[in-house]
Amino acid sequence: MSETGSPPFRVILSATCYADAEAALHLAVLLARQVGAGLHGLLVSDEAILEAARHPHARAVSFSGQAVSQVTVETMRAAFRADARLFEKRLVQAARDAVLDTGFSAIGGRLMAVLAQITGARDIVVVGFRRALREGDALILVLGDRNPDSGQLSLALHLAAAAHKRLVVFATPRWEEEIVAAFRRGSGVRHNEYRPYLGTGNLLRELERMSPAALIIATGQDEALPVTALINAARCPVILTGPATEGK
Amino acid sequence: MANPVGPAPLPVVKLSAPVKAEDFTFSTSAELHGTNWIGQDRALGALRMAAEMRHSDFNAFVLGNPGSGRRRMTRAILAEAAMNRPRPADWVYVNNFDAPDKPVAIELPPGMATKLRKAMEELIDELANDIPALFDSEDYQTRRRSIEQSYTEEHEAEMSRVFEQARARDVAILRTPMGFTVVGTRDGEVMTPEKYRNLSEDEQAAIDAAVDETEQELAAALKAVPGREKQHRRDVEDLNYAMATGGVDVAIRTLRESFSGIQAVTDYLDAVRGDLIENAEIFLVREDGAEAGPFPVATTRHYAKPRFQRYAVNVVVAQEGDGENGAPVIEEDLPTLANLIGRIEYASEMGALVTNFTMIKPGALHRANGGFLILDARQILSEPFAWDALKRCLRTHEIAIYSPAERLSLISTVSLAPDPVPLDVRVILLGERIFYYLLAALDPDFAHLFKLEADFNDHITTGSDGSGAYAAMIAEIARDGGLRPLDPPAMARIFNESHRMTGDAERLSLSLDHLSDLLREADFWSGSEGHDVIGAEAVEKAVAEREFRAGRLRELGAEAILRETLMIDTDGVRVGQINALSVLEIGGTRFGLPSRLTARTRLGTGKVVDIERETELGGPIHSKGMLILQGYLAAAYATDAPMSLWASLVFEQSYGGVDGDSASAAELLAIISSLSDVPIDQSLAITGSVNQFGDIQAIGGVNEKIEGFFDICAARGLTGRQGVLIPAANVKHLSLRRRVIQAVEAGQFRILPMRTIADGIEALTGTVAGTRLPDGLYPEGSVNRRAEDQLRAFAAKRKAFGRAGKEVRTDV
Incomplete structure (x- = not known):
């Protein structure tokens, strides 16, 4: 303290x-x-x-x-x-x-x-997580239903640019427009991508196939995410931008 | 006042070449047109042959004195021949992508080298813009992502399956400092050993089997990673190769079409294509920091960047112009090894010397290839390794670049071995004759490589070329120099001076430099007088001023005589003393001065002591002359008695070296005077060499010698008895100054030609020399009789002396 x-x-x-x-x-x-x-x-x-x-x-x-x-x-x-x-x-x-x-x-x-x-x-x-394969080409932000203006998106965009990676954002469809607009305002990394967030189960399945460079999880939201399951699915470093609490 | 005996003085008409203003019919020399090349048929023929003959090794050596116009004529003939020859090929050096230390030389049609260089620069600029765009394109990114995804998906799917199945089997895969640990679980927690032991054997066996199975699946998935990585790299490389191939092929197509008829370029472009595709990543280097200029990327000269240097074209020889230039005529004034065969330059990088094919610099042989190269023999012979290199190039018919430091192992660094360039050149060496003769004698390669000699005449004989042609040549020199034209009297004076230059009244000088200098000086004096044409007075003034400028030493010599510091008599008589004449040549100045030569004789054993030789002041030719006169003495007098003479000879007050045999007649006459006790007329001086039969032979510098003695006599007052005895063979060389001729004309001075030593005896003593009579004796009272009598007397005394000595010994 x-x-x-x-x-x-x-x-x-x-x-x-x-x-x-x-x-x-x-x-x-x-x-x-x-x-x-x-x-x-x-x-x-x-x-x-x-x-x-x-x-x-x-x-x-x-x-x-x-x-x-x-x-x-x-x-x-x-x-x-x-x-x-x-x-x-x-x-x-x-x-x-x-x-x-x-x-x-x-x-x-x-x-x-x-x-x-x-x-x-x-x-x-x-x-931390050491991938068996070499580093992937995308950072993944799991925004869920969180407002993109909350600062998570801005942080992820800057981090992706600094790491020379593209950014893939999982968010509920109602935020798609704001997210794409934020992509257009950004510079440096192209080919950023929005994907709809359709629940935890769907997210885990997608992560298992994506092999990302890192996963950014906005914790502390209404629907707490199962962090351990996400780590096991993504098999990459995970950034927790809220309290480190385990969801179900 | 002529002697009753001896040779008659020469008439005035014999004292110089008979050139008169009336011989020329022009008003001024502006009316005359001719050439500077008269009298050089031999040299010009050889030069033309060298210029036009296509066989190798017929290189030429142009012999001649500086100032003979040899360089100008060589240039003119070669330029004319070059115009009729085709323009030679261009040459470039390009990178050898397989062996960068062996740059490739490419021959191109004239004018194409620069085009190839520019085309390659444009290609690199184009690719520097196109390739990044290709790799940044949506197409590439999509295909790349596709590869990435297919690469990871398989692995991820397998790993997911391993983890999924592990979860289904109640097996945990833990990440530990020692790798993965696979262990059974219960209720999502790692099973402790205690819990495990509490299980039934079947349950334990099931867990163990699940753990084993998971372990094997995990190990298999992890072991497959390196293979997948390898395949992934290969897939990405294939994609990059395909993208680069497409971009390079499009960009290089136009270039290939432009040079499609030149196989060497086509081969090179194939190599360039392959290298560009293999190394496309160098076009993807980001421009950061200082490298990023203020201009947009598209306007940047990308080809100038170091990483693209490998694709540069080093133009070694480029034939510029519109194609009407013909073959090159190159003159290399500083033919160092590097300037001749080219050089490989080095740059310092991090303390090391590095080089590449762009640092190959051409030499004069490259530039002259297909044409002519003019070199100064003295220069190339004095430059280390240059002559050797030139011969090697001519012998092998190719130009191989190397550095002397490498050859001597003085440096040890990475260097190049560029392709040698085939050589077809005609080399013309310019030099004095001595270099030609030395090379011919000492260098066995020389005769083989330089088969032609272009020997420039130093003079022409007046009989072989009309005075009109020579006058026209003088007129051309004046015209070329932008000088005033000459009037006929001036032309006559120039002719006289030309004779003076050759030292021969029957020869005219072809030393264009000397003639040009004289004309320019005459033009100067003519201009200072405000005349429009050069007159005889201007020429006379120019000559007088020259002599005055160079006359300090001559005046000092004359002054020493006139002040009687140097003892020279110009009147009276004396036994055993004679005025000899010598020529001093210092720099471009020649002048004559008299010197006193004396002889003393007595009884001896036939020895003539040359004091000059004894004191090591006499040169070998002088000694030779002395031995010849001894031969004459031995054969001319008292041949039936032992030679019982001792004589000594010396140049009085001479403290420097003496050489040449032009005083041998004077030396013989001094001995005869001493021997015969007949005095010599001191108002005369003599020059000439003598042979064993007493014939007088020609000598050099006759004009200067006569003028030297004349000037002393004139300063003391001409008596009319004074004069100079010269070999009759030198009469044709007479080209005396006007002051001497005027004195002779006035009867105040004499020039007496001698054919034999008898002429000299009679002219100097006023006494008959004497010819041996049928009784074997010389006439009574003659000089020869008196000399022979003296020798006989010496012999008798010697004989008596010898007999007395024997008697004394017998008595004892």
């Missing part, structure tokens, strides 16, 4: 492993610079992972598909510690290069629970 009682404005880059964090670091730096926030790193030693490591019949596969043997709780804890060190080092370096305030913490618990616990109202959360 700051002296004035207003918590510092942060972009929190969170992950359960260094690989996921590193994959979203560039995006987090761009975002922090864009919104004028500090950059905070968070590595969560996920309890579920440690539980799985204790399990005698769990199986481990490397990111390249090779079988990994002899995974124990101790080796997993050591791997978390090593990833935390590496994550912090890389984060500090990237923040220094971008002239950003920085902080880092490594906490045990469940990822979404930890995020819900530490994020403030103005914080933006980036959940």
